Amino acid sequence: MMDPDTKKDAGIFDESLLCLAPMAGYSDAPFRLLCAELGADFTVAEMASAEGLVHGGEKTADMLRFIEGEGPVGIQLFGANPVAIAAAASIAGKSHPAFIDLNFGCPVRKVVRKNGGSAIMRDLGLMERIAGAAVDAVSIPVTAKIRSGWSEKEINFLETGRVLERAGVSAVTLHPRTRSQGFTGTARWSHIKLLREKLSIPVIANGDVRTVADYERIVSVTGKGIVMIGRGALGNPWIFGEIKNAMEGRPWSKRPVDDIVRMMERHLRMEVERKGERVAVMEMRKQYRWYLRGIDDIKRYRSGLSQVESLTGTISIFEAIREECRERCKRPA
Ligand SMILES: Cc1cc2nc3c(=O)[nH]c(=O)nc-3n(C[C@H](O)[C@H](O)[C@H](O)COP(=O)(O)O)c2cc1C
Incomplete structure (x- = not known):
């Protein structure tokens, strides 16, 4: 004791x-x-x-x-x-x-x-x-x-x-x-x-x-x-x-999809630095589902993100989501 x-x-x-x-x-x-x-x-x-x-x-x-x-x-x-x-x-x-x-x-x-x-x-x-x-x-x-x-x-x-x-x-x-x-x-x-x-x-x-x-x-x-x-x-x-x-009674506004994609990219890059590209890219796949939960407009990118095998491949999917969302994506509820 x-x-x-x-x-x-x-x-x-x-x-x-x-x-x-x-x-x-x-x-x-x-x-x-x-x-x-x-x-x-x-x-x-x-x-x-x-x-x-x-x-x-x-x-x-x-x-x-x-x-x-x-x-x-x-x-x-x-x-x-x-x-x-x-x-x-x-x-x-x-x-x-x-x-x-x-x-x-x-x-x-x-x-x-x-x-x-x-x-x-x-x-x-x-x-x-x-x-x-x-x-x-x-x-x-x-x-x-x-x-x-x-x-x-x-x-x-x-x-x-x-x-x-x-x-x-x-x-x-x-x-x-x-x-x-x-x-x-x-x-x-x-x-x-x-x-x-x-x-x-x-x-x-x-x-x-x-x-x-x-x-x-x-x-x-x-x-x-x-x-x-x-x-x-x-x-x-x-x-x-x-x-x-x-x-604290401060207002907070919902995040635009662009912020979410930027966060996924930062998260991914930190993981790559720490664990190497192969492991990081694989391990991050499960995270994207959480990040993109509730954003219906980008559903069609989900399967790509769950199978992607390289950093550049992932970044190009991120770019496509950004492009698509610039105009019309809804924010998560
Ligand atoms: C994927 C996952 C992994 C977890 N790993 C651990 C762990 O390593 N140690 C632990 O004490 N609890 C672990 N937990 C339990 C969480 O710490 C937490 O107690 C549980 O998820 C309930 O809290 P939440 O409703 O806020 O998720 C894990 C939960 C999840 C979903």
Whole structure:
């Protein structure tokens, strides 16, 4: 258990309003930079395997490289072995993240089968050892991300939150769905309110915030505190600024398609610089669907973008969209 006198500096969690969720395959350095520039107070990197880091996996280590200007970033680790988690937290700490986040919410079979992610919500003794080991291993704050429980019959977020607080964790993020739900149904924001009432550490609210109106609703249900946005930021890194503008009573206008295309191009070019053309072009294909969601006029370019194989090929499709939209494209709703 942590000595209260040595409580780590967790100011970032008192001062922030909005953050980007960790999303495997999406929350990499270029996307985090875009979100930070557009108003995310901090971001959390896609989950990295503790064992992978400890055993020197190159791809995992690559996840620890930040881009200048990204702002505060949390590195998220998953794993079920307290010794590996402690070692991985020390390694991750060398990249100077703002904090280390522990993944106790991942529902994916590959992770759960090895007793990682949300499976640890069924073994709170192990969770306490993992969290305690991470807290002892680093001098920066450690946070944890949880779900409401494993299943409808095993809802235990309140007990889990208390265990994490006792272990010295500085903040807890709750995505209020069960592991069995995966991403179906709706996030039960009332669970966040209950957890906020029970814990003295900050509870970060997460789940189903895609618009300014969603943000207003989640705050009205859960009370004040940080809101974490995941899918709502995909193809829409502007969401952070939109919410902040709305909160400050400043008007914000919808983005012209030209701005969206420019953003896709910038995102793509940053990915190419970081991962090389082949990997970046392939990985970016899935992002375009998010960016172009709701813009019916350019439907016919979607299949081209989902099959494109080179940077120049992608840029020429972008040019065609721009050309077509200059006159007549509707903005997304
Ligand atoms: C594609 C994708 C990848 C995700 N990867 C992670 C991850 O690496 N770590 C994690 O804790 N949660 C992960 N999540 C869950 C999100 O962080 C978040 O809790 C969830 O999407 C609910 O928030 P949202 O409704 O704002 O998207 C992922 C979600 C998606 C859609």
